[in-house]
Amino acid sequence: MTGKTITEKILSDHSGEDVRAGDYVEARVDEMIGHDVTGPLAIDAFEDVTGEDRELAAPDSTVFTIDHHAPADGVKAANNHNIVRAFAEKYGAHQYEINDGICHQVMIEEGFVEPGDLVVGADSHSTTYGGLGAFGTGVGSTDLGTTFATGELWFRVPETIRFEVHGDLPKGVYAKDLILKFIGDVGFDGATYKTAEYAGSAIADLPIHQRLVLANMAIEMGGKAGIVEPDDRVVDYLEHQADLEVSIDPDLASDDDATYEAVHSYEGADLEPQVAKPSNPENAVGVDDVVGIDVDQVFVGTCTNGRYEDIRVVADALEGEQVAPGTRLIVVPASGAVYEKCLETGVLEALVAAGATFQSAGCGPCAGYHQGVLGDDDVCLATANRNFPGREGSMDSRVYLASPATAAATALYGEITDPREIETERYDDHATADLGVVR
């Protein structure tokens, strides 16, 4: 038998079988997560498949967040929140409140996820956990409900596509630019049901908050998962960020003779800031192609780029300046802890002084529900992960996707601007360190 990818190792470990891509397994799931949109449906499924004396297979690993419509933007959302609250209390699951933050950020900050874990969430960006070296994947609410009951789920072991970036990244180029480039190269369905494995010296040098961006957006090329091999940076991050002590099994890495479906190789020095044009993340182009396009709104937030490091880059660029007249800057921290960190460090104050609207933690306008929905013909540049038609509001609005640095430069000038124009020292910190320590 040939060697294994990290994906094959994690699924072997969780099924007790020696599996390879294409095999089907019943696997033990370490953590499961539902939120205010998918949680109530998963609860229905759980109640359908369980009998009178129903109980959760693993209450301590079952997590609910209230993040998509939080605070409630209508009666339906408010009722859904109450369903989640009542269920979690009755069955002893963990439940996080409005302003605690987006499910994926909460799962990481609260120390639920460890390298090598198998995590399922009824949310497509559950791939995010791969930034810590876990196998995370999105499932439907019915699958989540049955997993609540059994603690297990079936999987087809995915093939792996490897994206390698060698050397160093130039200034102004971040993980967001890398992932937009990868998606642009393989297409929005280029990794359907595959693991996107990210490797090479430029990736190994990335701080964890940036690795999470790569894993988060694996789904935008169809990926079942997105993984960066865990290392000592993950250990440090979890200790400081999540108050969690972990050690990493040296075997938790892809073997040299593992089988890959494809390997895409890049030289870091060749890369430049990317922007995905409307209305698909695969429409990635070098920022030069879109500079000068007027924007009505800049949105900084989401489970992709709503972390402290991301928001701080924007605050730094705007400190002592004003958001361009006629442009709305909306900032939504990914978690309550990120909010507090912005408050404590003067980031919130700097943004408000510059004219930004700073809102409570959660998904914000990312999926077009509230807190900054776009109108007809509105043009937005967002640090989000999706820009499908109507994603942030009107079907006639247009959304460009980019890094926080590009968002900062764009907010300053009111038109898409190359972040390298306004680079500051803090951009370097942002690129190399995890600053969002919340404990």
Ligand SMILES: CC(C)[C@H](C(=O)O)[C@@H](O)C(=O)O
């Ligand atoms: C509401 C939820 C099911 C959805 C998802 O799974 O992705 C949302 O988070 C999104 O980003 O569109």
Ligand code: SF4
């Ligand atoms: S921030 Fe956006 S992409 Fe992430 S979970 Fe919320 S709605 Fe989905």
